[in-house]
Amino acid sequence: MIAEKMKPLLQNNSAIREMFEEGKRLAKIYGAENVYDFSLGNPNVPAPPEVDAAIRGILDEEESTFVHGYMSNSGYEDVREAIAQSLNARFGTAFHQGNILMTVGAASGMNVLFKTIINPGDEVIAFAPYFLEYGNYVRNYDGKLVVVPPNTADFQPDMKAFEALVGGKTKAVIINTPNNPTGVVYSDATLTAIAGVLTRKQQELGTDIVLVSDEPYRELAYDGVEVPYVTKYYANTVVCYSYSKSLSLPGERIGYLVIPDELKDSESVFAAATIANRVLGCVNAPSLMQRVVMRCLNAKANVAAYDRNRNLLYSALKEYGFNCIKPQGAFYLFVQSPEADEKAFCAVCKKHNILVVPGSSFACPGYVRISYCVSYEQIERSLPAFKAVAEEYGL
Numbered sequence: 001m002i003a004e005k006m007k008p009l010l011q012n013n014s015a016i017r018e019m020f021e022e023g024k025r026l027a028k029i030y031g032a033e034n035v036y037d038f039s040l041g042n043p044n045v046p047a048p049p050e051v052d053a054a055i056r057g058i059l060d061e062e063e064s065t066f067v068h069g070y071m072s073n074s075g076y077e078d079v080r081e082a083i084a085q086s087l088n089a090r091f092g093t094a095f096h097q098g099n100i101l102m103t104v105g106a107a108s109g110m111n112v113l114f115k116t117i118i119n120p121g122d123e124v125i126a127f128a129p130y131f132l133e134y135g136n137y138v139r140n141y142d143g144k145l146v147v148v149p150p151n152t153a154d155f156q157p158d159m160k161a162f163e164a165l166v167g168g169k170t171k172a173v174i175i176n177t178p179n180n181p182t183g184v185v186y187s188d189a190t191l192t193a194i195a196g197v198l199t200r201k202q203q204e205l206g207t208d209i210v211l212v213s214d215e216p217y218r219e220l221a222y223d224g225v226e227v228p229y230v231t232k233y234y235a236n237t238v239v240c241y242s243y244s245k246s247l248s249l250p251g252e253r254i255g256y257l258v259i260p261d262e263l264k265d266s267e268s269v270f271a272a273a274t275i276a277n278r279v280l281g282c283v284n285a286p287s288l289m290q291r292v293v294m295r296c297l298n299a300k301a302n303v304a305a306y307d308r309n310r311n312l313l314y315s316a317l318k319e320y321g322f323n324c325i326k327p328q329g330a331f332y333l334f335v336q337s338p339e340a341d342e343k344a345f346c347a348v349c350k351k352h353n354i355l356v357v358p359g360s361s362f363a364c365p366g367y368v369r370i371s372y373c374v375s376y377e378q379i380e381r382s383l384p385a386f387k388a389v390a391e392e393y394g395l
């Protein structure tokens with residue numbers, strides 16, 4: 001019964017989701033407070049109060065058939081215009097509603113984009129470590145994901161390896177900054193270098209290469225680090241934004257694509273992406289949530305809470321002898337495994353009721369990802385367990 005393309009997905013179900021299920025199982029045995037689940041990137045910071053107020057306000061003030069009705073497949077015009085103007089005010093861009101396509105989160109935004117631009121056999125480049133779903137999204141349209149090996153020195157992209165992999169079949173390159181799973185933010189110099197390679201390659205090869213900026217963590221940056229706006233660096237850029245993390249709304253499924261005027265064939269790409277949104281079955285992004293984000297353009301999740309978690313966990317793990325770089329953004333620590341086989345390390349952690357995700361789930365074995373979007377108290381409670389793991393390894 002199952003289609004051939006689905007069979008590998010059944011066999012390699014997400015390790016992250018499996019860990020999450022394991023966490024629930026352990027919690028039943030040991031009690032939730034004695035299980036330290038760092039597996040899932042599910043924000044624990046509540047949505048800002050503006051969100052609930054907006055929902056109530058919309059239900060009270062706007063007409064029910066309008067709020068719950070269909071609209072253009074690309075989303076409400078007033079919502080798209082408001083988002084465009086908000087981006088312009090923040091980043092000095094010149095977007096208008098014709099550049100903004102409302103999506104069912106970043107996952108859906110990427111699928112809409114790949115449905116729009118990928119022909120069978122086209123290649124899409126990603127930098128390891130990367131969010132493993134990218135491979136599934138690309139394969140949905142019979143494209144091929146090509147992976148730039150990780151640069152474990154600082155997890156900035158390896159530009160030489162990248163340039164060598166850009167070829168005649170390259171249709172798109174995905175970047176994700178702030179990054180899941182490393183927390184690295186690409187600097188102005190990094191983005192300039194990526195744009196330089198792509199501009200040169202487009203000229204040499206006579207092709208068009210789309211830079212896809214996957215940005216669910218844009219608002220989560222610490223220590224005043226700036227997250228540069230990618231459309232300023234390279235014309236053929238599409239931004240894939242999500243409110244899942246920035247407003248702590250992952251279950252509500254709301255985000256947007258920015259398809260700038262500077263993108264080659266921008267208007268027809270926008271028209272095709274609108275149709276892709278429809279024929280993929282999304283039809284349109286959730287109506288109520290579109291109206292909510294329009295009322296919450298300046299609202300922010302409590303980034304300071306994540307920052308507090310980051311500082312506590314990072315300094316404790318360093319003190320215990322673990323090796324990792326300090327993340328500048330997102331809510332993940334990417335820690336080097338004390339033994340080569342990081343899955344064995346995950347098993348040792350699990351013995352101490354600590355759940356972390358193996359780096360091989362991000363195409364970067366030898367490391368594990370720790371999601372610190374949990375309560376501060378969970379981190380405090382988990383520290384003796386991390387210390388015991390470090391002692392077990394003689395760190």
Ligand code: PLP
Nearest residue numbers: 041105106107131176180242244
């Ligand atoms: N891209 C990255 C790097 C992510 O980490 C996630 C979710 O964790 C997504 C995309 C999907 O986000 P959304 O909930 O908006 O679909």
